[in-house]
Amino acid sequence: MQPLPLTPLDAPEPAALPGGSPWADAWRRLRRNRMASASLAVIALYALLTLGAPLLPVHPYAEQVVAHKNLPPSLRPAGELMLEARSAYLARLAAAEARPGLDAREEAELGSMARAVRTDPVHRRHYLLGTDNLGRDMLSRLLYGGRVSILIGLVGTLTSMVLGIVLGSLAGYHGGHLDNVIMRCVDILYGLPYMLLVIILMALFGRSVVNLFVALALISWLTLCRVVRGQVMSLKHAEFVEAARAMGAGPGRIIFRHLTPNTLGVIVVFSTLMVPQFIMAESFLSFLGLGVSAPLASWGSLVAEGAGVMSLYPWQLLGPAVAMTVFLFAMNFLGDGLRDALDPQSRAQP
């Protein structure tokens, strides 16, 4: 065929419309949402800190310095704090025994401790967030615990996304028997108590991070599967799907090339709100003692340890609790912002 270009029949086209890809539009709307942008920044900071934890100048999270147990958060070196805490304790002891001052043995102990503080470099450590009952750095444990918690949130979400999208699309697109089988499985799994199932799985296969991932992911794709199935069912009769079929596209191509991008908005919002759920679930399990095993920490296990001593050493509870709360808040705000940004109903608004 001769490529003879026709003269364009239309008048010169108008200047390019604003925006472009639906994703670019959504991104624009998200950035205009202040809460969501701030949340995004917070999440980015968390990601940076937890992922970069090995590079940060913090003490190893599992290293115990028993002499430094239960030190409060402070900017001063650990030795000073330790000495202070010990002398205050001995003074209280003397007062309780109605003695005028410390006896010789106690003086000697404080003296040797002061010498050690001057000579041993370990006592020059700083613990910005204090230490736990085994003398481990709370800041380091918080960072590494965040790593585990966020990882569980992400991996769990990704796994349930993959399972939910694939199974939901297949059920929704093909319908019939396949749909029936998949959805009845979903119904049955829905009927089982979620936490009980996870607890049984953890008890059966032992406590490890991998088992925790598997147990959480196995249960969590159900809702997403239903959501995706509904979306695909409503989209599969759209004319552009028919057009793709008339172009000779097969079912695989139609599902994953044409339908999934159209459902991705809902999926993204849903997944963002799912990350906090995973973190909460893991924390709950850790709180019950079924989560990660020591010396590995997660926010949940840190909170559990801190809660036991919260009247004596409140920083051991406050640190992880605040870190976790701020992260969950940010995730939820981001999810809300994403829903607003990706909702086709709000698309008409500027």
Place this chain on the structure above:
Amino acid sequence: MSGGSAVGGDVILSVQDLRTWFHTDQGLVKAVDGVSFDLRRGETLGLVGESGSGKSVTALSILGLVTSPLAGGRVLFHGQDLSRLPRAALRAIRGDRIAMVFQDPMTSLNPFLRVSTQMMEGLELHQRLGRKAARGRAIEMLQLAGIAAAERRIDQYPHQFSGGMRQRVMIAMALSCNPEILIADEPTSALDVTIQAQILELVQDLTRRMGTAVILITHSLGVVAGTCDSLCVMYAGRIAERGPTGEVFARPLHPYTQGLIRSVPRLDREAPERLVPIPGQPPSLVDLPPGCPFHSRCDRAMDVCRQRYPGASCAGPGHSTHCWLYPESP
């Protein structure tokens, strides 16, 4: 019109006694019931009829795009029965050798994919072109379809195109694999009147240049008169009359065709005559009574019309009708 030369050409698509029935809660719907026609190389065939007369279902049945299997009939494409082909073989033909343009350009492009992605899909699937070659071909097709600045526009999203432009994209996409047949299912119904003529002109121009045969589905006799070599008038899932366009317009045989022509204003007549509508409504396709489906609206209906469907009566080369008014041809 490419005219007489095409009429004598070889038949590339032969639809024989096509039946597409749907089982619904209300009963059996015979959307297409015994449709036959031939399409020759380079010919433009019009399928005309009211809404619900089975035009679109006929088109979808040809490509096997209806959900239920055909109730009967054959679709011979170069002698190969498409309705009995395995799915994968049929997919290889769709879009490559028989392409389709849909009615509503606003919804037939995927809003989440760039135009380039959608245009290159068929080329990558069928022509085994690399990304670069496919992109080049897509841009060339867009230019042919009269889209200015195609190199830039191709990377935009459908919502950045107007309705007419989108239909141009659809046409460019459908023709990009150089198909032998283009099925255009009311390609202009959703567009402004001013754009309609441009789009029809574009389809005509491109298909003639590429030697593509066209099945043009429309409810507008005016569109058919201007573009088609021959036409089939459909009523209630059957073909009432078929023939070369000029012949049918000059000498309509079937009362339905006559009614249709009387109900359309014409510019080439001296005195402004009154337009005569066809009385009544098309019958429901659910459990259609026996006989000619048009008898309830036909002013020349006879007793036999209510009892049996008439056979074909031939009135000239390629011109035939199904009506009891004319003697049945042997």
